[in-house]
Amino acid sequence: MKNFLVCIFMVALVMNSFAQIKYDNDKIKTGAERLSAYLPKLKDKKIAIVANQTTIIGKSHLVDSLQKLGVNITKVFGPEHGFRGNASAGTKVKDEVDAQTGLKIVSLYGSKKKPNKADLQDVDLLIFDIQDVGCRFYTIMNTMRDVMEAAAENDKPVMILDRPNPNAYFIDGPILDMKHKSGIGQFPIPIVHGMTLGEFALMINGEGWMANKIKCEVEVIAMEGYNHNMLYKLPIHPSPNLNTEQSILLYPSTCLFEGVALNHGRGTYFPFTVVGGPMLKDKYSFSYTPTSIPGMAEDPLFKDQQCFGLDLRNVDLEKLVHSKKINLAWMIELYNNHPNKEKFFDRSLSKQIGNIDYLIGYGDFKKQIAEGWTEEQIRKTWEPGLEEFKKSRAKYLLYP
Secondary structure, rough: OOOHHHHHHHHHHHHHHHHOOOOOOOOOOOOOOOOOHHHHHHHOEEEEEOOOOOOOOOOEEHHHHHHHHHOEEEEEEEEEOOOOOOOOOOOOOOEEOOOOOEEEEEEEEOOOOOOOOOOOOOOEEEEEEEOOOOOOOOOHHHHHHHHHHHHHOOOOEEEOOOOOOOOOOOEEEOOHHHHHOEOOOOOOOOEEEHHHHHHHHHHHHHOOOHHHHHHHHHHHHEOOOOOOOOOOOOOOEEOOOOOOOHHHHHHHHHHHHHHHHHHOOOOOOOOOEEEEEHHHHOOOOEEEOOOEEEEEOOOOOOOOOOEEEOOEEEEHHHHHHOOOOOOOHHHHHHHHOOOOOOHHHOOHHOOOOHHHHHHHOOOOOOHHHHOOOOHHHHHOHHHHHEEEHHHHHHHOOOOO
């Protein structure tokens, strides 16, 4: 009975943190929902759609809806996690035929990253409609750039059906030093950029961020009723490990733990909301045990080992949003409590540990943490780059 009451109390804390956030979904009409704005443009054209499980109109997938309306869809391109969103992070996805629609699904997260000439021979227009989460290390923006680049090289136009960015209410983090360019950081932007994908597509074009500074013919079907300060509760999980509102709002901060020799919830049903390791047993009472979960994390760090650390599931989301900052305090605390500090960023311990230089975007972060810099001191080094980015960003905004 005591354990049951404890569980009820914890659930109440988490639900209370959600209740403090006011979402604005009922005020927003996504680009995909504005059928009258783009359906006439699809008439008598062969359409390819870049889509995943978040590509919806109401409760219907956009592909299903457009097929029922007589739109000639020739194929679908699928990003990381696949067209139906059931592949684990980083897992290569193969081409396939979709069982529900009979359409050919061409993977852009397998043997190739962008459509080739043959893929686009039977295409007049590419539609891009995928939910983003507004962080530099989330790979959807890379896919969009690759699709735009392929379209430009083959004289095909691209239509972006815009969607809200759930982390658009702030801009924070260091600008990526392009010496640390990787699959999780390909643009000289901060970790949190505060733009929708439609706006970012315009920035890609305007800043010359495609090969040979080529430009793509892009049309953005903008949202109605949206501004950057609105909070949007995603109706569909954008990826298997971003499965709660809490994880999406914590993601800009907790994804940095992918570059640390600690488990950050992979191998649980609450990833990106807990952080810990077996070596912290003497420092923390909270514990959890990562396991193999097909489609989420087949081989997580510290699999089947009891991990001790931080439980962030009951973080005050209202306070988090109000701060408009990436939280570095958790990283500093865990480093200070780690018994083997030289192992904290050690990638050799496991293939599951990412490169913190790539995630944070510059090479001095490890040194700053080790030397005991405060959160404020670290953040101050980001400010000049952030101010320049904000000036550049302003040219491409579609919403207040």
